[in-house]
Amino acid sequence: MNELQKKILNELQIGLQVVERPFLELSKRLGVDEDVVISEIRSLINDGYIRRVGPIIDATALGMVGTLAAISVPEEELYRVATYINSFDEVSHNYLRVAEGIPYNLWFTVSAKDRDDLDEILDEIRTGINYPLIELPTRRLFKIGVEFRL
Amino acid sequence: MDRTDLEILKRIQNGIPIVKKPFSEIAESMGLDEGEVLDRLNKLLDEGKIRRFGASIAHLKVGIDANAMCVWDVPDDRVEEVGLICANFSEVTHCYERPRVDDWHYNLFTMVHGKSREECEEIIKQISNEIGIDNFIILFSEREYKKTGIRF
Numbered sequence: 001m002n003e004l005q006k007k008i009l010n011e012l013q014i015g016l017q018v019v020e021r022p023f024l025e026l027s028k029r030l031g032v033d034e035d036v037v038i039s040e041i042r043s044l045i046n047d048g049y050i051r052r053v054g055p056i057i058d059a060t061a062l063g064m065v066g067t068l069a070a071i072s073v074p075e076e077e078l079y080r081v082a083t084y085i086n087s088f089d090e091v092s093h094n095y096l097r098v099a100e101g102i103p104y105n106l107w108f109t110v111s112a113k114d115r116d117d118l119d120e121i122l123d124e125i126r127t128g129i130n131y132p133l134i135e136l137p138t139r140r141l142f143k144i145g146v147e148f149r150l
Numbered sequence: 151m152d153r154t155d156l157e158i159l160k161r162i163q164n165g166i167p168i169v170k171k172p173f174s175e176i177a178e179s180m181g182l183d184e185g186e187v188l189d190r191l192n193k194l195l196d197e198g199k200i201r202r203f204g205a206s207i208a209h210l211k212v213g214i215d216a217n218a219m220c221v222w223d224v225p226d227d228r229v230e231e232v233g234l235i236c237a238n239f240s241e242v243t244h245c246y247e248r249p250r251v252d253d254w255h256y257n258l259f260t261m262v263h264g265k266s267r268e269e270c271e272e273i274i275k276q277i278s279n280e281i282g283i284d285n286f287i288i289l290f291s292e293r294e295y296k297k298t299g300i301r302f
Contacts, residue, residue: 012205018191020184021170022203034170041168044205051206051297052165055191061199062151068248068259082295094296097219097289103253107219107289108296134251136259140229142245143237144201 001049004032005040012041012053059111065118066111067137070104071129081129082106090121104134151199154182155190159200206297216290217263218270220277221256223285229258232281236260241273256287 001009007030016022027037044050059066073081078096085091085108094108112118126133161180166172177187194200224232229247236258237245244261260277264270267290278284 009205009207013207015202015204018173018188018195018203020173020188022172023168023170038168038170045168048208051208053168053205054162054165054203055159055194055200056202056204056206057159057163058199058201061197070254086296091296092298094294095217095291096293096295098292099287099289102287102289106295132252134254136248136251136254138246139249139257140233140247142233142247143242144244 001044004030004036005044005049008037008040009044009049012050016053064111064113065115066109067118067122067135068107068109069122069125069133069135070108071106071134072103072132073106073129074131077131078106081131084128085125088121088125090117103132151194151197155194158182158187158190159194216265216267216270217261218267218274219289219291220260220262220270220274221287221289222258222260222281222283223256224258224281224283226257232283233258235281236277239273239277241270242277 008026011026011029017025019025021034023037023041024034027034030037041050041053045052071081071085082094082096085094085106088110090110090112092109092111094106096105097107098105110118110121112121122133122135157180158176161176167175169175171184173187173191174184177184180187191200191203195202222232233245233247236242239260239262241262241264242260243263244259246259247257248259250257262270262273264273270290271288274286274288278286
């Protein structure tokens with residue numbers, strides 16, 4: 001990644017203006033040409049540094065209901081179980097996280113259109129895998145911010 | 151938030167085209183005016199339904215290698231105070247209170263991003279000192295099985 005690409009990534013994390021020519025606005029802040037910004041963003045996507053440029057949606061504000069969940073899965077079953085969980089479109093994140101003394105190792109987030117839908121998905125997962133599962137919905141949100149500065 | 155808003159969000163949830171006039175392209179593909187699409191999206195931004203327009207980044211690829219979920223056992227009457235302190239650390243990207251259930255006792259979750267595990271541990275040590283709580287566990291992300299936007 002070059003210096004300009006790093007600057008672009010930082011700017012994109014703060015946010016793109018929703019205007020006719022958003023990349024022109026961004027290019028003015030960076031002091032380069034619009035075409036350069038566009039081609040650098042395309043490279044960042046092609047090279048896999050950026051997954052997409054788009055809206056970061058507040059699922060709760062849209063009336064969606066979600067939770068963090070964790071399962072305790074034996075190591076040899078991880079791949080199968082993770083693949084099964086990923087097969088649900090409502091699962092947006094799924095990570096292996098391991099710490100001594102903690103039985104739960106597969107951590108995933110589910111967002112559904114309402115409570116019933118969420119319960120249905122979690123029941124299906126419970127039935128489908130048959131390992132201990134805990135639900136840890138957000139009680140209070142203290143921070144959800146920019147991911148990091150490069 | 152109406153049907154058209156939802157259709158627009160569905161249309162762009164996987165990303166906008168990287169072209170000079172992305173919203174014009176989107177509007178055209180939906181048979182809408184560019185101005186209408188811009189107005190609707192800016193209203194959703196104002197209302198907070200869209201947090202921001204930006205990039206979803208592949209952390210591992212970018213070299214922000216370590217991603218620690220640090221969970222804390224915070225006395226219930228201190229959650230508000232402690233949560234706000236944790237949120238103030240720039241390395242803490244997310245901070246939530248979650249319930250204690252079954253055999254799970256940790257009620258405050260902080261996500262810490264750093265270039266290395268050591269860097270994350272150092273930050274967590276600072277947080278621990280500042281909040282005066284040393285009952286915590288660090289769960290590093292060992293493998294990313296899935297990371298997408300929210301589908302609706």
